[in-house]
Amino acid sequence: MGRMQDRLAVVTGAANGIGAAIARRLGGEGARLALLDIDAAGLERLAAELRGQGIQVLTQAGDVTEESVVQAAFARIAEECGPVDVLVNNVGGARNARIWEMSVEDWDFTIRLNLRSAFLCTRAVLPSMMARRAGSIVCMSSGSRNGTPWSAADTGAAAYSAAKAGIHGFIRDVALEVSHLGVRINAVAPGPIETDRTRPAFARMEQTLELSPNRLVPMRRIGQPREIADAVLFLASDEASYITGTTLDVAGGR
Template sequence: MQLGLQDKVAIVTGSGRGIGAATARALAAEGARIVVTDIDADTATAGCAALQRDGFSAIGVAADVTKAADVEHLMQAAVAAFGSVHVLVNNAGFARDARITRMSEADWDAVVDTVLKGAFLCSKAVVPVMAAQHWGRIVNISSRAHLGNPGQANYSAAKAGILGFSAALALELGRDQITVNTIAPGFIETDGVRNLPHYQKIKDNAIARTPIGRLGAPCDIASAAAFLASEAAGYITGAVLHVTGGRYAT
């Protein structure tokens, strides 16, 4: 299926590794030119180099998505390299888990700011470019955790906030032919997940609760993101796509 992404320009935040890297690669395979970005410069450079080695068009830009100046630099770098931006995937985020009585204010702020403020700043920066060309796709990465996970009050709150943020933007930006959709991944087996304490126990528990009977892979999310970013999804906006293998409750 041709997704109509040839020569489109896509920024994927947090794309040096994991779901972000898989999404960047999926978009590149459809012909998009990719802006790989990560808070760590070496990670962004390595992610970009991996795409370039396989013949894809990409640049790497270090950016902290919680800082407006970094986001502005990211946008300027994208436009300078490729002339425009057509697709934004707000993927940057992480978990810092603790029960509420042991959760520090710093860990609350770090998670909520990266997920929510990062999506806000990046979307705010990219919308004028998309509106001017009357074409744009914003894909926000939430999580099944928006339904609530014990020990993840910060992460669950941030990921639930992404749903409301996306719904508001979908209503606001439709007249400019900018679609805004959300993906809510289930338990995805990334390198970070494999390094978790008690990984095997967590994995077995997740599989037992998942009707499909396996963990998700980064490519499962990447494929969904590529579709929502495409011409084929031009009449879809304000939607939440759960890519969870059928798992919803904790």
């Protein structure tokens, strides 16, 4: 019996990196999966891998910052898979720049990708969770919600830090709105994690910065996507039944 046996889990931004690790971890614990990503090819690759292990997977390609896309995706999930037990608002990312040079387009892109997606997907899933008085939502904040010294020294990442601080505020307030209705919502705040997307930047910082993440983090290393997935699994599962409205750092001590 897995820790997610037969639960239906939706993971956004699932095609690569941390999202893919979360899908693998939840699926490995018996969850049925509905995976969303804008990268259709990546999504199908991951789905094929997971189905090969006997995991049930529905895929839906699309941009979860678009209201109509999110509404259609969750309607399809409800129809084909039934009610959602777990939502992992994982999608995120940034266009970094020095704040005095940052374009409004890049600011909006980052805020929209991290915050609007979490808002839209949470709004889409809550009515059925509240009606069944069950459900767990896990959002992705970041260690950068308190500022990111290496990113500030490297490219500047104020929009990203603002968005991830926004997630922390979001989950606290939503928790207060829905706790008495039996739904839990929490966030995980990853520190520096090695993915295909982050690897080049961390390699560059190791060359150019005295306080690169691998030197500044008390555990003296970059984390792995699997380590984030383990925390998401814990918060999503019934083992966390008394945990809501909190953000858990998975950041090697930084």
